[in-house]
Amino acid sequence: MLDISIFRNDLDGAVEQLKRRGVDFDRVHFSNLEAQRKTVQVQTQTLQAERNSRSKGIGQAKAKGEDIAPLLAEVGTLGEQLKAAEEELQGIQRELNELFMGLPNFLDESVPEGKSEDDNVEVRTWGEPTSFDFEAKDHIDLGAQLEQMDFDVASKITGSRFVTLSGPLARLQRALTQFMLDLHSDVHGYSETYVPFMVNSESLKGTGQLPKFEEDLFKLSGDSGYYLIPTAEVPVTNIVRDTIIDAAKLPLKFVAHTPCFRSEAGSYGRDVRGMVRQHQFEKVELVQIVRPDEAEEAHEALTNNAEMVLQKLGLPYRVVVLCAGDTGFSATKTYDIEVWLPGQQKFREISSCSHFGNFQARRLKARWRNPETGKPELAHTINGSGLAVGRTLIAVMENYQTEEGRIRIPDVLKPYMGNRELV
C-alpha cells in the first residue's frame, strides 16, 4: 500500500506518479473523502475525550460517596452522538482503505516508460543462443519421444494445463530443485525454509495478490477461506507480517521450494501447448527482507543469485528491466530473466526479480527497529524466482538435446542424477 501522507502533502506529485502506471487517480473524490475524514475524525475524538473525562468524573464522585445521578443526567445523548460519529468515521476510513488497497506501487525512477512487454529494455545477456547441426525439437516432442512427459494422462487425471513426468525426467526436475536450493543456501547465504502451501486471505493482502487479483488464485471450498499459493513469495514474506525485526538480524534471506498454483484466468490461448504455462508448477523462490538503504543493492544481488543458476547450468539468457506498463502491481522495479528456448527460438521468462520498496511492508506491518532513531520503520521486501523449476527443466531439455532426442545432463546436475550422462 502507498503512504497516504504522500497524497496529503503532495497530491500533484502522487497523481503524476500513478499516471506512469496508467492509473487515472480521481483527485476530487480523494480530496473530498480526505476532508470528510479530517472533520469527522476530529469530531469523533473530541466526543471520545469528553466521554472519557466525564466518566472519570463520575468514577471519582462515586469514590467519594457523592450522588452521581446529576452527573449521569448530564451525559445525556453523548453516547448516541459518539456512536454515530464513530460509525461515520469507520465508513470513511474503510472507503479510503479500499481506494488505497487498489492502487499500485509507485515506479522507481529508473523504470523505462512503455506499455507492454515489447517496451522492456534489455540490460545484459549471457552466453550465445544454442546452435545445433540438426533440427532442434521443442520439449513437447522431446518429452513425448522419451515417453517421460505426458499431457494427455494429466488431463485425464485433472484437466488441461497439467503434466505428468516420469522416470529420469521426473528425477531431473527434482535434481534441478535440489541444485538450486543447495546453491542458494550453501553459496548465496539464504536460509532454507519450508512453508504452508495454503494461505489465508490476510497473507494474500499482505503481499498484494488480494483484493485485486482474486481471479488468478485457486480458492478452497469450505469454511477455511484458504487459497493455494500462487508463489512461495506469499507464505515466506508473511513470515515477517506484524513483526518488528531487530536491526542486527537484517537482511533476512529466505529460499523456499514450493509448488505454485495459478488459475491463469485471462491467458486462454497463450502457451496452451507444453509445460510453459501450467496450473501447477515447481518454483524455488528467493525472498529478502532488508533495510531501506540496502534495498537497491540487495535487489541487484538477488537478481545475480538467480542468474547464477543459469550460468552454472550453462543456459544462455538475458536480463530485461520491465517497462512501466509491464511492471507488476506491487513492484517498484522488476528484472525479468529470460532463458533461451531453442524449441521456440525465443527468450522466455524464467525468473522475475522484484523490488517492492515498503509497499508490501506497509500492508504486512513488517518493520525493523532503526538503531539511529530507536523507532520502528517499514522494511523493504525483495523477491525473485531462483528459478521456476518447470521452465528450467524445459530449458535444459531443449538446450541439451541430442540428435537422437536424448537429453545430456549438465555437469552440475550429474551428482543429483546418479552420475548418469543422459536422460
Next chain:
RNA sequence: GGAGAGGUGGCUGAGUGGCCGAAAGCGGCGGUCUUGAAAACCGUUGAGGGUUUGUCCCCUCCGUGGGUUCGAAUCCCACCCUCUCCGCCA
C-alpha cells in the same frame, strides 16, 4: 470428533467494572562505579493515529468482531488461534 485450559507490552507474567496503557521480572537503552568488562546500583524503555510544528494536548490499541454500561483488559455473545487429555489417523 469429545472434554478442559488459555490468548495481556520485545519476552515471561500479574491484573474480574473507574485510581490500568496496564504491577513485577527479564531483555534493551542511558548513567554511576571500573584500566576495561562483568556484577551491583540509579534512571529510562510499547505500537499506531490526529492536531500541530505550541513536542504540549488528544484519540485508539490487552486474539478478532459485536454487545451491556456514564465508564470494559475485566461482564455477555460469536468467531479465530494456541495448549492438554481421550478418540481417530499419514
